[in-house]
Amino acid sequence: MKYVALLRGINVGKGHRIDMKRLVGVFVSLGYSNPSTYINSGNVLFESDKKPREIREEIEFSLKKEFGFVIPTLVKTEQEMQEIAKAIPSGWQNDSKQRSDVAYLFEEVDNEKIIEELPVKKEYIDVRYVKGAVIWNLDRENYNKSHLNKIISHKSYQSMTLRNVNTARFLADCK
The missing domain is CATH 3.30.70.1280 (SP0830-like domains)
Structure with a gap:
């Protein structure tokens, strides 16, 4: 496998x-x-x-x-990597205008309720749960307003590992 x-x-x-x-x-x-x-x-x-x-x-x-x-x-x-990558909307990019990341979740926090717990301002960031990960996208100009940087101090942060969407897509497509 x-x-x-x-x-x-x-x-x-x-x-x-x-x-x-x-x-x-x-x-x-x-x-x-x-x-x-x-x-x-x-x-x-x-x-x-x-x-x-x-x-x-x-x-x-x-x-x-x-x-x-x-x-x-x-x-x-x-297969898990592919399912997570499929959940990333095609328009989400990691470029000069947008920031899009995947927070892969360790088992102890892999639950859709994690979305509610994250200390982000949802009006500035689109955050979604997919089994095994949390994905998000925001306009770079809204980074500070989104409070995305506060995730680092969140209790669940130690139970996730982040990759940008470019890396996530690459890892899912490797044959």
Whole structure:
């Protein structure tokens, strides 16, 4: 089965820097087939016959051993990634006028009620839930008004990992 591992919080800012070749090496050492990374933000495509929960446990254990710190990892099937990407309206882009992102959700917060809890001003941002993720779009000129930056301090933030819609679409289309 084809999977995507979404590593949370790596290669952002100055902390938790990870070399992608070493990262692929971890996946090879675990016996996963055809591992490859997409951009430098912790997206690993690979194949395995194992179940997602088992894969997640193996990856998190091996990454801590290899890099010396905990890296929360979300494992999604190819089909789950495609379903999430299909839910992104075609007009949503990440460009100079719009900001569109996908917040992939860890199991403990994967519930449509999360939309109600997010500290954003809904009149400035279109926020939607799809199983496994929250997607949003806003005009860049409304970024500050939307309070999107307040998500960082929200209790659920540690249980999500963000990618822009361009990355989400790419990861869903990989064959």
